[in-house]
Amino acid sequence: MRFRLTEDQRALKAGVRELLARRFGREALRAAVAAPGRLDRSLWRELGAAGFFALRLPEADGGVGLGLPEAVLAFEEAGRALLPGPLVATHLAAGTVPGAATGEAVVAAVDGVLAEWLEEADTVLGDASGAVPLRSVDPLTPLHRVPGTAAAGPAGPDAVLLTAAEQLGTATRVCELAVQHARAREQFGRPVGAFQAVQHLCADLLVRAETARAAVYAAAVTADPADIAAARLLADEAAVRGARDCLQVHGGMGFTWDADVHLHVKRAWVRARRGGGVTESEELLAVGLLA
Template sequence: MDFRLTDDQQALRKGVRELLERRFDRDALRAAAETPGRLDRALWRELGAAGFFALRVPEADGGVGLGLPEAVLAFEEAGRALLPGPLVATHLAAGEVAGAAEGEVVVTAPDGPLVEWLDAADVVRGDVGGARPVRSVDPLTPLHRLPGTAGAAGEGRLTAALLTAAEQLGSAARTTETAVAYARTREQFGRPIGAFQAVKHLCAGMLVRTEVARAAVYAAAVTGDPVEIAGAKLLADEAAVDCARDCLQVHGGMGFTWESDVHLHLKRAWVRARRWMPRAVAEEAEAAHLSPW
C-alpha cells in the first residue's frame, strides 16, 4: 500500500497548516488557555470558508468532495496546533445540520459519559439531559458529564475515532519536534543536551512512536476497516500521551511550568484518549477480531 501523499494532499496539508499558523499561533493558543470555554467564532467561520468541515461533503451538496484520508490530514494539522472546539462533531454534522459546513454553527455530541463544549455549542446531537459541568484537566476542553452513556453509533463513531486519532498523531509529531528543537539548543556542561545518550534515546523513541502511529492512522483512513481504526486509535493515543511525557522530560523543570506549552499537549492527549473509542473499547474490538471463538 502506497502511503505517499499526492500533490493535492500535500497542498491541502500545507494550506491548513498555514491557515492555523496565521490564525491560531502561540499567542492565540495561550489566550485560549487563559479563557476556558471561549470559542473563537471568527476562526470557526474561517475554517468553514476554507472547507475544513465540508471536506467529505459531496460537491453536489456544496462540499469539497474529498475523502477520509484528506480529512485525516486536516485533523492531524488541527491536533498539531492544539486547535480547540468540538471539531469532530461539527465535521460529522456538515451536510446534515444547516450551517455546520460553513462554520456558522457549532455542533457538539455526547460520547460515552462526556460531552465537550456544551455551553458554546449551537446544536447538540443527542440526549444531554442531566449533564453537569466537571472540571476538565485540559483548560482548552470544557466538559460536561452525562448520567448515561449516550454517543454516536456505527460509522459515525468509527469516523470520529479515526479523526481523533489523527489529532493525537498531530500532537505527537509536534511534541517530538519541540523536544528535538529544545535538545539542540539547551546546553548543560558546555554541550547541547541532545548530545547525551539518554536524551537521544528519548527523542528516538518519540519519533518511532509517532511514525508507527502515522502508518496506522493513514492505513485506517484508506481502508476504513473498523479493526484498523481501533488499532490506529490505540497507537495514536499512546503516541500522543507518551511523546508529551517524554517532551516534558527533555525540557526538565521548565516543562512543568505554565509558561511551557508541553503540559497543554499532555492534558489534551489525556482528554482525547477518553473520547471516541477509549482504550478499553478499542482493545475489545481488537481482541474480538483476533479471538478464534
C-alpha cells in the same frame, strides 16, 4: 504497493498548517488559554469558509468532495496546533445540521458519559439533559458529565479515526518540540541532546509518532474498523507517552505554565478518553482475533 501522499494531499496539509499558523499561532493559543471555555466564532467561520468542515461533502451539496484520507490530514494539522473546539462533531454533522458545513453552527456531541463544549454549542447530538460541568484538566476543552450511559453523537469509526489523527498531530508536535529543545538547551557546556538518555527519549518519540502515522494513514485508506482501532491505540500511545517524554526532555521548565508542553499533555489525556479509546479498541481487535 507504494503509499505516498499525492501532490494535492501535500498541498492540502500545507494549506491547513499555514491557515492555522496565521489564525491560531502561539499568541492566539495563549489568549484561548487565558479565556477558557470561549470559542473563537470568527475562526470557526473561517475554518468553514476554508472547507474544513465540508471537506467530505459532495461538491453538488456545496462541499469540497474529498475523502477520509484528506480529512485525516486536516485533523492531524488541527491536533498539531492544539486547535480547540468540537471539531470532530461539527465535521461529521456537515450536511445534516444546518450551518455546520460553513462554520456558522458549532455542533457538540455526547460521547458516553462525557460531552465537550456543551455551553458553546448551537446543536448538541445526543441527550445532554442533566449534564454537570466538570473541572477539565485541559483549559482548552470544557467538559460536562452526562448522567447515565447514553451513547450519542460521533461514536462511529470515522470519529475514532479523526480523534486518532488529532492525537497523531500532537505526537508529531511534541517530537518536534523535544528535538528543538535538546538542540538548543545546554548543560555542562553541551547541548542536552548530546547526552544518550535524551537521545533515547527523542528516538522513542519519533518511532512512536511514525508508527502511529503509518497506521492512521493506512486506516484512512481501508476504513476497516479493525485498522481504525489499531490506529487509535497507536495514536493515543504516541500522543500521551510522547507528550510525557517531551516534558522529561524539557526538564523542570516543561512543567511551567509558560511552556506549551503541558497543554499537549492535557489535550492528549482528554482525547484519549473519547469513545473508541483503549478499552473499546482493544475489545474490537480481540473479537477479530478470536473470530
